[in-house]
Amino acid sequence: MIDRLSHVRNWIFDLDNTLYPASADLFAHIDRRMTAFIAELLSVDLVEAHRIQKAYFIGHGTTLAGLMAEHQVDPHAFLAYVHDIEMDVLQADAPLVAALARLPGRKLVFTNGDRPYALKVLERLGLGGSFEAVHDIHAMDLRPKPHPDAYAGLCAAFALDPAESLFVEDMARNLKPAKAIGMTTVWVDNGSEQAPDADRSYIDFHIHALAPWLEQILETQ
Template sequence: MNQHASHCKADLSHVNTWIFDLDNTLYPSTSRLFDQIDVRIGQFIAQLFNVDELEARKIQKTYFREHGTTLNGLMTQHGMEPEEFLDFVHNIDFSPLKPSAELEAALNRLPGRKLIFTNADVPYSRKVLARLKISHHFEHIYDIAAANYVPKPYPEAYDLLIKRFEIDPQKSIFFEDIARNLVPAAARGMTTVWVRGDDNWVLPGNDEAKPDYETDDLVAWLDNATSDP
């Protein structure tokens, strides 16, 4: 399919589980919230290894490309405990996030349960959802700790999600801003939607992604998909 929202009305009558990534998916990437986290990750690495900003950036992006997240690279390569890292990088200003009546209405129209699937942790996710005033829509937050610190796009994280919440992949849909993270979901039978932001994620595995749908406006896509024929 691989269609833009304005060109294709999706048939989602089979869907009973709606799975959403958090960052740059449920809020627009133009809020630049994740830019703050990106800076904090660089600062953490610079302090940890006593390197300058440029070298820290290299380490950060190498681990992100090769291990799914910078945290996973630090844990795999250096045996680092995750809590200190997560607390540090998520200590940011959440004020750029604003509630959206349109998002609230779109989520309210979705039948079935709604889940968050994020490489962040629960405390951070709760703050984001609270700022957006949409916490009440989501039955569970499946975070990096729940996935045993195995991040997207590793298949194990998806298998555990499916098992833990008794998800029928054929009756679920996954929304995500990083294309490569859709590949394991599609392989398990989920309908996939790539929520494209203004960031150019040039990552290994992105070219393997063949999402069922693409959009640069989640709310508009949901409105179109759930509107009366």
């Protein structure tokens, strides 16, 4: 392990577009399901539904958070609907499996999705046995990243010292609260970021793909 990361005992990973490449475009299927859900809920066309969806994402952190705040949507019904997708675009990632196995310390998934969906994705990627636990939107009491409570709750649930923890995310804005409590931050800049921000001072490592970076930090003497 490189000296700069010798302090890390807890390796925390986002799920979508982080543990698999954004080029797989899995989230596009979820995105379309969210748009359809909103169109039916609010009796609007798909163009207006998509506009509302993105406005809620930007304004509330997730589309679900916006729907709950503005329309009292049942989160379980929403998540079941939007996650009802095929996952044949995902393939097992042997290099990532191997790299994660070599990391010293605890490994966790921290996702704004729900646990059943996360487990299906992990199994598809060959990562079913790679993580200690999945901390999902329900474990966050439905307060998603980047809400500070989500990070505090994660640390409390697993007795994590933020100063010994590293968090990997494709959404740069979700790294800011992690950095604020002392975590080392890694941004997977793969084109999935939907809220561009000129301020990147809270990012410690700027990468483009996860497995090659893990291999690099593990092989560097």
